Amino acid sequence: MEISCNWLVHRHGETAFNEDSINIRVSRMPRIMRTNAWLRVRGATGWARGRWRRRVACARDCKRSPPPSDHALTRRSPSPPRRPTARIMLNMKLKERLALAISAFLVLFTLMLIVDLQMDYGISGHRTPLHGRVKIGDDVDKGGSAYIEFRKRFLQKSNGSNGSREYEPSETSGSADAEPRTPAPPVDKYEDLQKILHDQLLGNIRYHTVIVAPHRDLNVLRPENPTIGEMEDLESSINASHLEKFHLNIAQHELYEEGEPLVDKILKDMITLPILHVEQKEGGTQLKLIIDYPNGIQALFKPMRFARDVQTLPNHFYFSDYERHNAEIAAFHLDRILGFRRTVPVAGRVLNMTTEIYDVTEGDILKTFFVSPANNFCFHGKCSYYCDTGHAICGNPDMLEGSFAAFLPSSDLAERKVWRHPWRRSYHKRRKAQWELQSDYCITVKTTPPYDSGRRLLDLMDMSIFDFLTGNMDRHHYETFKMFGNETFPLHLDQGRAFGKAYHDELSILAPLLQCCLVRHTTLATLLKFHNGKPLSAALRDAMSSDPVSPVLWEPHLAALDRRVIIILNAIRKCIDQSENPNVQELDDMAIAL
Numbered sequence: 001m002e003i004s005c006n007w008l009v010h011r012h013g014e015t016a017f018n019e020d021s022i023n024i025r026v027s028r029m030p031r032i033m034r035t036n037a038w039l040r041v042r043g044a045t046g047w048a049r050g051r052w053r054r055r056v057a058c059a060r061d062c063k064r065s066p067p068p069s070d071h072a073l074t075r076r077s078p079s080p081p082r083r084p085t086a087r088i089m090l091n092m093k094l095k096e097r098l099a100l101a102i103s104a105f106l107v108l109f110t111l112m113l114i115v116d117l118q119m120d121y122g123i124s125g126h127r128t129p130l131h132g133r134v135k136i137g138d139d140v141d142k143g144g145s146a147y148i149e150f151r152k153r154f155l156q157k158s159n160g161s162n163g164s165r166e167y168e169p170s171e172t173s174g175s176a177d178a179e180p181r182t183p184a185p186p187v188d189k190y191e192d193l194q195k196i197l198h199d200q201l202l203g204n205i206r207y208h209t210v211i212v213a214p215h216r217d218l219n220v221l222r223p224e225n226p227t228i229g230e231m232e233d234l235e236s237s238i239n240a241s242h243l244e245k246f247h248l249n250i251a252q253h254e255l256y257e258e259g260e261p262l263v264d265k266i267l268k269d270m271i272t273l274p275i276l277h278v279e280q281k282e283g284g285t286q287l288k289l290i291i292d293y294p295n296g297i298q299a300l301f302k303p304m305r306f307a308r309d310v311q312t313l314p315n316h317f318y319f320s321d322y323e324r325h326n327a328e329i330a331a332f333h334l335d336r337i338l339g340f341r342r343t344v345p346v347a348g349r350v351l352n353m354t355t356e357i358y359d360v361t362e363g364d365i366l367k368t369f370f371v372s373p374a375n376n377f378c379f380h381g382k383c384s385y386y387c388d389t390g391h392a393i394c395g396n397p398d399m400l401e402g403s404f405a406a407f408l409p410s411s412d413l414a415e416r417k418v419w420r421h422p423w424r425r426s427y428h429k430r431r432k433a434q435w436e437l438q439s440d441y442c443i444t445v446k447t448t449p450p451y452d453s454g455r456r457l458l459d460l461m462d463m464s465i466f467d468f469l470t471g472n473m474d475r476h477h478y479e480t481f482k483m484f485g486n487e488t489f490p491l492h493l494d495q496g497r498a499f500g501k502a503y504h505d506e507l508s509i510l511a512p513l514l515q516c517c518l519v520r521h522t523t524l525a526t527l528l529k530f531h532n533g534k535p536l537s538a539a540l541r542d543a544m545s546s547d548p549v550s551p552v553l554w555e556p557h558l559a560a561l562d563r564r565v566i567i568i569l570n571a572i573r574k575c576i577d578q579s580e581n582p583n584v585q586e587l588d589d590m591a592i593a594l
């Protein structure tokens with residue numbers, strides 16, 4: 001079986017997948033069987049070689065004299081006459097019969113594969129269909145989540161087939177040109193949701209299964225909220241930089257306080273201070289530079305690669321998408337506007353590549369600088385993705401735009417813990433993650449520390465909303481500050497792959513919210529405020545207008561935000577419906593079946 005799989009997969013040219021599957025199978029066997037498995041593989045090769053030699057010999061001799069076995073058969077004449085097919089089968093040697101059987105099996109298998117693709121249904125159950133349609137979770141919702149139900153309804157109203165929706169430019173409140181548009185006033189004000197919030201504040205609702213009231217939310221209660229400075233017993237000196245002061249002010253429950261004046265000062269520092277030194281950052285997949293300013297201030301630089309209106313290539317997966325510097329800037333402002341305050345300050349700036357990069361760096365990166373055929377100054381650095389001449393970063397002719405993210409405190413001051421995101425994607429073109437296959441996945445997460453108590457699960461709901469708004473599918477890990485233990489906020493770090501598709505709303509990013517049906521009162525209140533008041537697009541546009549590289553976002557991306565707020569509100573409403581009428585899904589399923 002291992003051999004035939006090997007053959008099949010190689011025919012499709014998928015060596016990596018093949019090696020994986022073979023290794024997994026072999027490594028699961030007991031040691032002695034593993035040896036046998038390999039012997040079988042080796043035996044097969046020897047067998048094939050022997051067969052090839054015999055065929056060559058046969059090509060020389062067979063025509064002249066029939067093989068001895070044929071003579072033997074002709075002598076056994078008294079036996080009763082057989083049907084022609086049976087005779088052919090008998091005349092065949094064992095190995096030829098074997099070969100015929102294998103060929104027949106392969107033809108059948110290929111047919112099954114074709115049928116499988118047509119039906120969009122994985123043969124193994126764990127194999128993702130090869131084309132773009134994504135089947136998420138079981139058909140029947142086992143965990144009381146609203147995911148399947150919501151997706152069905154969502155799709156009934158849309159022309160998409162993959163649990164998400166594609167829009168034509170004319171369909172959205174924004175247009176493909178860069179003209180800002182004011183969206184029409186909302187038809188549905190979500191008064192049902194507003195009423196729940198109101199009742200919660202009045203204390204009329206003590207407990208709600210979907211909306212977590214402020215008096216139950218540790219992010220609001222904050223029984224303790226020490227800062228890094230307090231934990232480490234450090235105070236900033238008079239001549240400390242804004243960034244140092246900012247570091248010491250980072251608290252257990254937020255990166256910075258609402259209205260913190262240091263944030264704007266840090267933005268200004270990163271935009272205006274001279275650049276003293278530049279070095280490529282180790283780790284990560286795409287090129288990033290560490291920028292040194294005077295007074296020990298540092299920033300993480302991501303370069304501009306494309307114009308604002310260049311979207312994710314249709315055939316690119318989320319994990320092979322390029323990073324966009326402007327997504328980092330926009331996500332910082334969005335995080336601040338939404339009141340999360342979990343993203344480091346990020347600003348845009350245009351650099352002179354000669355004096356502000358080339359002249360102040362050293363090492364191997366220097367060897368990657370060149371002048372392009374269009375006479376622009378370019379470099380590509382060294383990294384695991386897109387660091388070659390074909391994907392170089394080029395100035396115009398030597399001026400380069402980029403994002404500058406304030407550096408987090410060093411690990412000497414505040415070590416960070418890296419967590420695998422429970423709803424991380426598979427990062428494989430055909431494999432699915434567990435949450436995509438299991439509709440009651442949230443139950444598994446909810447019962448596993450640190451998601452079984454405290455604020456963490458609610459933080460993931462916020463992150464899912466934040467990422468859905470920006471279209472970021474690349475949330476594989478997240479980080480927290482170790483010194484605060486588990487009861488602390490997760491950083492919203494790395495939004496390089498956000499804002500890639502302005503006309504596509506990727507519903508699967510909302511899976512944590514839809515599978516758990518849980519949201520903070522405060523987060524819902526913020527979304528309703530933008531939906532019924534000044535739209536999120538307008539608030540973000542205003543917030544980013546003072547950035548040196550403004551306009552930071554292409555207008556259709558801003559318009560998408562208002563559209564996505566509505567989708568989130570609908571999702572929350574669906575969750576509430578489901579919690580109040582747990583049998584509603586069964587009824588809907590019956591209705592669909594009829």
Ligand SMILES: Nc1ncnc2c1ncn2[C@@H]1O[C@H](COP(=O)(O)OP(=O)(O)OP(=O)(O)O)[C@@H](O)[C@H]1O
Nearest residue numbers: 283284285286300344405406407408493494495496
């Ligand atoms: N502002 C920052 N200050 C200090 N370190 C940072 C900052 N932002 C990111 N990092 C660190 O640098 C690493 C790489 O950053 P980032 O995730 O943005 O790059 P990336 O190339 O997109 O990585 P990946 O490909 O793994 O997603 C992160 O794991 C994080 O620990």
Ligand SMILES: [Mn+2]
Nearest residue numbers: 474494496497
């Ligand atoms: Mn990244």
